[in-house]
Amino acid sequence: MTRTIGTNAKGLRAPIIKEGDDLVKIVVDTVINSAKEDNYSLRDRDVIGITESLVARAQGNYVTVDEISEDINSKFKGEIGIVFPILSRNRFSTILKGIARSGKKIHLLLSYPSDEVGNQLMDMDKMDELGIDPYNDVLTEDKYRELFGEEVKHKFTGIDYIKAYKEIVGEENICIYLGNDPRYILNHTKEVLVADIHTRKRTKNLLLKAGAEIVYGLDDICTAPIKGNGYNPTYGLLGSNKSTDEKLKLFPRDCQPIVDEIQKSLLELTGKKIEVMVYGDGAFKDPVCKIWELADPIVSPAYTSGLSGTPNEIKLKYLADNDLANLKGEDAASAIREKIKTKSNHLVGSMETQGTTPRQLTDLLGSLCDLVSGSGDKGTPIVLIQGYFDDYATE
Numbered sequence: 572m573t574r575t576i577g578t579n580a581k582g583l584r585a586p587i588i589k590e591g592d593d594l595v596k597i598v599v600d601t602v603i604n605s606a607k608e609d610n611y612s613l614r615d616r617d618v619i620g621i622t623e624s625l626v627a628r629a630q631g632n633y634v635t636v637d638e639i640s641e642d643i644n645s646k647f648k649g650e651i652g653i654v655f656p657i658l659s660r661n662r663f664s665t666i667l668k669g670i671a672r673s674g675k676k677i678h679l680l681l682s683y684p685s686d687e688v689g690n691q692l693m694d695m696d697k698m699d700e701l702g703i704d705p706y707n708d709v710l711t712e713d714k715y716r717e718l719f720g721e722e723v724k725h726k727f728t729g730i731d732y733i734k735a736y737k738e739i740v741g742e743e744n745i746c747i748y749l750g751n752d753p754r755y756i757l758n759h760t761k762e763v764l765v766a767d768i769h770t771r772k773r774t775k776n777l778l779l780k781a782g783a784e785i786v787y788g789l790d791d792i793c794t795a796p797i798k799g800n801g802y803n804p805t806y807g808l809l810g811s812n813k814s815t816d817e818k819l820k821l822f823p824r825d826c827q828p829i830v831d832e833i834q835k836s837l838l839e840l841t842g843k844k845i846e847v848m849v850y851g852d853g854a855f856k857d858p859v860c861k862i863w864e865l866a867d868p869i870v871s872p873a874y875t876s877g878l879s880g881t882p883n884e885i886k887l888k889y890l891a892d893n894d895l896a897n898l899k900g901e902d903a904a905s906a907i908r909e910k911i912k913t914k915s916n917h918l919v920g921s922m923e924t925q926g927t928t929p930r931q932l933t934d935l936l937g938s939l940c941d942l943v944s945g946s947g948d949k950g951t952p953i954v955l956i957q958g959y960f961d962d963y964a965t966e
Contacts, residue, residue: 578958580943581605582951590631594621595829599836601953613843616877619833620940620954623851623872624812626823632801634793636817639669639808642792647764647785650676652756654774656766658690658725658732662866663766664739665813666789670764671740678759679736683710683749687767689862691726692733692749693719709750727860754781761785764792768809768868790868793821810851810867823849826873834875848874850954853941854934870937878932 585601588594598621606613627633643651651670656663656679670677683705684698685691693715698705701718710718712733722731737745748755753774756763761784765774771788778786790807803810803821810822830847837845851867871878940954 574961576958577961578956580939580954580956582943582945582949583953583955584950585625585953588625588628588952590628592629594626594629595832595836598833598953599840602837602955603840605955613837613841613845614957615843615845616960617843617845618878618936618956618959619837619845619847620850620936620944620956621830621833621847622940622944622952623810623823623826623849623867624820625952626826626829626849627820630801630823630825632803632821632823633814633818634797634801634808634811634821635819636665636669636672638797638800639666639793639819640672641797643670643673643675643764646787646792647673647675647762649762650678650760652678652680652760652763653766654680654753654756654763654778655682655687655770657686657688657768657866658692658730659866660728660730660735661813662811664735665816665819666766666808666811667736667739671744677740677745678756679745679747680753680756681733681747681749682751682767685861687769688864688866689856689860690732691861693723705751709748709752709755712747712749715749727862753777757781757783764788768866806868822851822867823872830873830875844877846875846877848878848933848936848940850933850937850940853938854930855938855942864938864941870931871933874933878936881931882935 583601583605586592586597588597598619602613602619651673653667653670656667658681681692684693684695697719703710703718715723715733722734724731733747737747746759753763753765754777757778761782763778763783763786765771765778765786765788767774768789771790775786775788788807788809790805790809792807793802794804794807796802801821803824805824806822808819808821811819814820826849830849833847834845837843837847848871850871852865852870854865854870856863936956936959939956943954944951
């Protein structure tokens with residue numbers, strides 16, 4: 572019988588994970604029990620995605636506001652400039668609280684009309700009407716308020732982020748500017764904390780070449796344990812989330828042994844080689860709110876070897892409309908299956924691939940996992956994807 576289902580993804584309900592829990596056993600048991608209870612079979616090249624927060628919580632990978640403050644004081648001497656943080660109660664507000672607790676005067680440069688991931692500080696149409704050039708113009712907070720109003724609330728959160736960030740630091744200890752050249756901050760201090768995520772390397776280089784004396788990024792803060800607590804040697808505070816008013820959950824570290832051990836355990840129990848990955852934010856942009864989801868430094872900090880690389884796919888509709896335009900019904904289907912079976916292993920650049928997505932497999936799969944698991948109360952932090960590596964020719 573011809574298969575009628577291609578790729579499908581299931582969100583699996585799991586126990587509430589606490590520090591010290593045996594995550595490998597919990598994930599394996601969850602997958603095995605789900606397959607048994609819901610009467611489905613596991614297959615070779617199935618994919619299991621585990622949300623990064625599950626890993627970090629099991630590791631106890633947390634830092635406190637005071638620990639952030641201590642690390643800031645160890646790296647910066649005087650007034651501190653912060654460039655290009657995202658607008659977020661969940662991501663940046665607790666970090667800012669830790670920086671403020673250092674007691675240093677803060678000069679905060681926000682990118683506009685939106686932050687790096689699409690949260691808007693102003694209406695772009697109004698910006699254009701006012702003749703503001705985001706490539707060259709720097710706005711003081713006073714000028715921003717004069718042009719856009721005393722309260723500018725985020726469309727979806729209802730938060731005025733400039734006001735919120737000032738309240739965290741204290742009015743007398745922070746000056747806020749809006750601009751898109753990080754070098755502007757050097758007019759106020761030569762000590763800079765780079766807070767952007769995906770463009771941080773370029774920002775650091777621009778500042779150092781322009782004469783900055785001290786430059787660190789969020790990826791350089793809390794990279795080693797303070798008082799024996801959490802840290803991330805690669806990403807520091809990047810990818811962190813608010814846990815409590817005084818604590819942040821960091822992006823997980825040392826994930827590779829976890830995914831490898833889960834794969835090994837499942838192979839021993841089921842005889843199937845199942846791929847495993849840890850995922851965070853999906854790499855997609857919402858067309859309505861204009862927000863790019865990826866506030867984590869990467870989609871997947873660890874994955875088994877079978878998830879390396881990018882898809883090697885041909886576009887079915889291109890074949891149907893061109894090479895096989897004169898065929899219909901089962902003749903067309905059979906010809907397409909034959910094309911797939913005999914396709915080259917190196918299709919990049921060929922017309923047959925136009926419109927396919929040359930993204931990393933882990934970015935595509937992580938985005939699917941993120942959408943399936945959600946970020947609220949679904950309780951499905953483990954995702955099972957089946958049929959992802961199948962194609963139209965797979966029986």
